[in-house]
Amino acid sequence: MERLASGKMACPDHPTAPPTITVEPSSGIVCVFKFTCSYCGVLVESNKMSEKDANNRFTLNTQLAFGTILAGGHRSTAETIAVHLGLPPPVTLSEWAKDMEYLREVTSKVADRSMYQAAEEAVEAVNDTDITVSCDGTWQRRGFSSKNGVATVITHSKDKPGKVIDVEVMSSYCFTCSRYDDDAPKHNCTKNHQGTAGSMETTGMVRIFCRSLEKRGTRYLNYLGDGDSKAFSAVKDAMPYGPDTTIEKLECVGHVQKRMGTMLLSKVEQCKGKEFSWRGRKHRGIGGLGKLNKSTIMAIQVQYGIAIRNNIGDLEGMKRCIWAIWHHKNKNHSDCGTSCPAVNGTGDGNANSLPIFVLNEIKPVFETLSEKSLLKKCLHGGTQNNNESFHKIIWSYCSKNQFVQRCRLELAVNCAVVHFNDGVTNLSSVYNYLNISVGQQLAKHLYGKDFLRVGSAQKLLGKEGNGRRKRKISSKPDNQDYQAGAF
Ligand SMILES: [Zn+2]
Numbered sequence: 001m002e003r004l005a006s007g008k009m010a011c012p013d014h015p016t017a018p019p020t021i022t023v024e025p026s027s028g029i030v031c032v033f034k035f036t037c038s039y040c041g042v043l044v045e046s047n048k049m050s051e052k053d054a055n056n057r058f059t060l061n062t063q064l065a066f067g068t069i070l071a072g073g074h075r076s077t078a079e080t081i082a083v084h085l086g087l088p089p090p091v092t093l094s095e096w097a098k099d100m101e102y103l104r105e106v107t108s109k110v111a112d113r114s115m116y117q118a119a120e121e122a123v124e125a126v127n128d129t130d131i132t133v134s135c136d137g138t139w140q141r142r143g144f145s146s147k148n149g150v151a152t153v154i155t156h157s158k159d160k161p162g163k164v165i166d167v168e169v170m171s172s173y174c175f176t177c178s179r180y181d182d183d184a185p186k187h188n189c190t191k192n193h194q195g196t197a198g199s200m201e202t203t204g205m206v207r208i209f210c211r212s213l214e215k216r217g218t219r220y221l222n223y224l225g226d227g228d229s230k231a232f233s234a235v236k237d238a239m240p241y242g243p244d245t246t247i248e249k250l251e252c253v254g255h256v257q258k259r260m261g262t263m264l265l266s267k268v269e270q271c272k273g274k275e276f277s278w279r280g281r282k283h284r285g286i287g288g289l290g291k292l293n294k295s296t297i298m299a300i301q302v303q304y305g306i307a308i309r310n311n312i313g314d315l316e317g318m319k320r321c322i323w324a325i326w327h328h329k330n331k332n333h334s335d336c337g338t339s340c341p342a343v344n345g346t347g348d349g350n351a352n353s354l355p356i357f358v359l360n361e362i363k364p365v366f367e368t369l370s371e372k373s374l375l376k377k378c379l380h381g382g383t384q385n386n387n388e389s390f391h392k393i394i395w396s397y398c399s400k401n402q403f404v405q406r407c408r409l410e411l412a413v414n415c416a417v418v419h420f421n422d423g424v425t426n427l428s429s430v431y432n433y434l435n436i437s438v439g440q441q442l443a444k445h446l447y448g449k450d451f452l453r454v455g456s457a458q459k460l461l462g463k464e465g466n467g468r469r470k471r472k473i474s475s476k477p478d479n480q481d482y483q484a485g486a487f
């Protein structure tokens with residue numbers, strides 16, 4: 001076959017015969033355009049769409065499958081798009097499953113490399129192979145009905161952004177097992193969890209800790225997690241680093257901060273029937289106007305969080321700043337910060353003071369929440385916010401609304417790891433593994449997503465994040481805009 005000087009394709013023996021063009025749907029959305037000599041029938045050329053990979057599979061179908069995952073969709077999504085474009089539907093369900101499995105393998109290589117690098121960076125940051133990690137779990141569905149969950153571990157350091165260092169995808173479902181009750185034939189079972197959805201985080205976390213030395217070359221000696229973490233107790237009991245090495249529990253400042261609001265609210269509830277006399281008048285309860293109303297409780301909770309986060313590594317300072325909140329409400333401003341109106345002289349520092357009978361009732365809350373044993377676990381000032389953001393990315397690649405098997409969830413998690421650690425653009429390294437070149441449009445598209453990501457992070461750090469949080473008592477703790485004494 002050859003091209004004539006005019007650029008037209010032609011048969012070498014019959015250059016003047018016009019080619020016959022046939023279109024053959026062959027597999028999935030792939031259509032092969034064939035140019036044959038109209039005189040002798042020899043194949044002159046076929047189109048690029050029919051490129052195949054090393055496994056003799058059409059790369060275009062794999063590309064469609066990968067694009068569908070990144071859009072958070074499924075085969076049905078791809079079918080809707082393909083037929084609207086006038087293309088044949090995607091490959092059959094069983095072929096699609098093969099593509100998923102293949103992509104799972106490839107993405108797990110890319111994700112694993114990324115997590116290994118995260119471990120190296122974390123070790124470098126503290127110059128120690130014993131590191132601090134924040135741990136959390138996420139489920140595809142709320143409550144105990146979830147058959148899929150993920151345990152996630154993210155590095156934590158004072159001045160470096162956290163990165164995902166390990167994940168464990170848990171599933172209590174297997175398609176084959178569910179078809180045959182107890183007598184399922186030998187099969188590649190996708191179930192890797194027995195028991196309740198609640199115990200998924202626990203099991204996953206133990207697995208992650210037990211392989212940390214072997215897989216990441218590090219020990220996770222500080223466990224940052226929420227209050228009554230069953231997963232932490234299980235990890236501790238598993239003694240992943242031997243009986244002589246203890247793992248320290250650190251508290252998520254966000255969760256501790258919420259306790260302030262919860263405890264104050266329940267104090268108000270407890271005191272509802274109680275009578276107080278103050279300044280010659282009788283008062284029922286400690287809630288309501290001029291006393292402990294919801295916005296005051298919210299302000300105290302925010303201040304409490306700030307007192308912790310502004311005193312990272314300084315236990316005494318933390319304690320002093322927490323009590324400064326109480327004293328400020330009692331018109332004593334000796335420990336107030338410069339943003340207290342009584343200190344900077346911009347206004348009436350006592351405008352928001354509380355009656356002493358209210359302060360006396362809430363004093364025990366301050367005592368509990370300023371205990372050294374608790375504050376010690378908050379000295380790092382960290383939260384599980386990173387885990388929460390990472391979980392959001394996972395579920396953007398795998399909708400919570402449609403049940404999936406483990407392979408599909410693992411794919412989403414792998415992509416989320418790369419996205420969270422290195423940016424969306426780095427998902428193109430999956431294409432390197434697949435030996436598919438990344439076109440300009442795709443590169444632009446991925447880059448655009450990273451650009452948006454950076455943009456929205458900046459927005460959150462700026463002014464726009466405040467309004468939404470202000471209204472909620474159980475607000476997220478990553479808001480540094482309030483200053484001590486500003487209530
Ligand atoms: Zn099975």
Ligand SMILES: [Zn+2]
Nearest residue numbers: 328333336340
């Ligand atoms: Zn003050």
